[in-house]
Amino acid sequence: MSYAPPLHTAAPIAGAAFRSAMAHLAAAVNIITTDGPHGRAGFTATAVCSVTDQPPTLLVCINRDSSAHGPVAGNASVCVNTLANGHEALSNAFGGKTAQAERFALANWTAGPSGAPMLDGATLAFDCKVSQTVSVGTHDILFCQVVHIRHPADPDVLVYFNRRYHPLGLPPAVVAGA
Numbered sequence: 001m002s003y004a005p006p007l008h009t010a011a012p013i014a015g016a017a018f019r020s021a022m023a024h025l026a027a028a029v030n031i032i033t034t035d036g037p038h039g040r041a042g043f044t045a046t047a048v049c050s051v052t053d054q055p056p057t058l059l060v061c062i063n064r065d066s067s068a069h070g071p072v073a074g075n076a077s078v079c080v081n082t083l084a085n086g087h088e089a090l091s092n093a094f095g096g097k098t099a100q101a102e103r104f105a106l107a108n109w110t111a112g113p114s115g116a117p118m119l120d121g122a123t124l125a126f127d128c129k130v131s132q133t134v135s136v137g138t139h140d141i142l143f144c145q146v147v148h149i150r151h152p153a154d155p156d157v158l159v160y161f162n163r164r165y166h167p168l169g170l171p172p173a174v175v176a177g178a
Helices: 015-022 069-075 088-095 100-105
Strands: 030-034 041-045 048-053 056-063 077-082 109-111 117-119 124-136 139-150 157-161 164-168
Touching (some): 030 069, 041 056, 041 069, 041 088, 041 100, 056 077, 056 124, 069 077, 077 139, 088 100, 117 124
Antiparallel strands (some): 030 041, 030 077, 048 056, 056 139, 124 139
16 A cells, blocks of 8 residues: 655745744844955854754755855854844844944954854854755855864843844753852
C-alpha cells in the first residue's frame, strides 16, 4: 500500500500575515558584521540559529537588498554578535538606514580571527567563515562555520518579541552564585 500526501488547497499566506505571526516568535537580537576587501558592514538580525556542532555551524539570513549584503557576500566571513541588555540603540542603528561608518562609531569593536568586527560587551560573539549560501525569496541563507567563540561571563541577552525589545537574564543572586 502506498501513501499519498494530502493535497493542500489553502490559499497562500500573505506576507503581512506571516510577518505579524513572526512577531510572536521571540528571538535573540544579533548584529552581524563583516570586514575585508569588500568593505566593513553590519546589520541587525534575529534570523540566526544553530545548524550542527560537527562542524560548529550557524545559519544567518540576510536580505539581498541590505546595504550589508555585498560586503558580507564578498568577504565570506561574519561575526554574529549577540546583544546584551542596553544595546537597543545599537540594534536600531544597525537595523535602519544609518550609514555603515556611523553604525560602527557607536560602539567599540575588536577584529576576530576572520577579520570581522566583534562587539565589545556582546553576550556572545561567534566569528565565522561563510561555507555555503542558499537563496530563497528575498533573502540569502548563510551557513557560517564557527572558527572562534568569545563568551564573556555576563549572562544577559536582548530579546525581540511582539515588535519590542525585552531584557532577559538571570537575577543578580543567581549570577553571583548565592
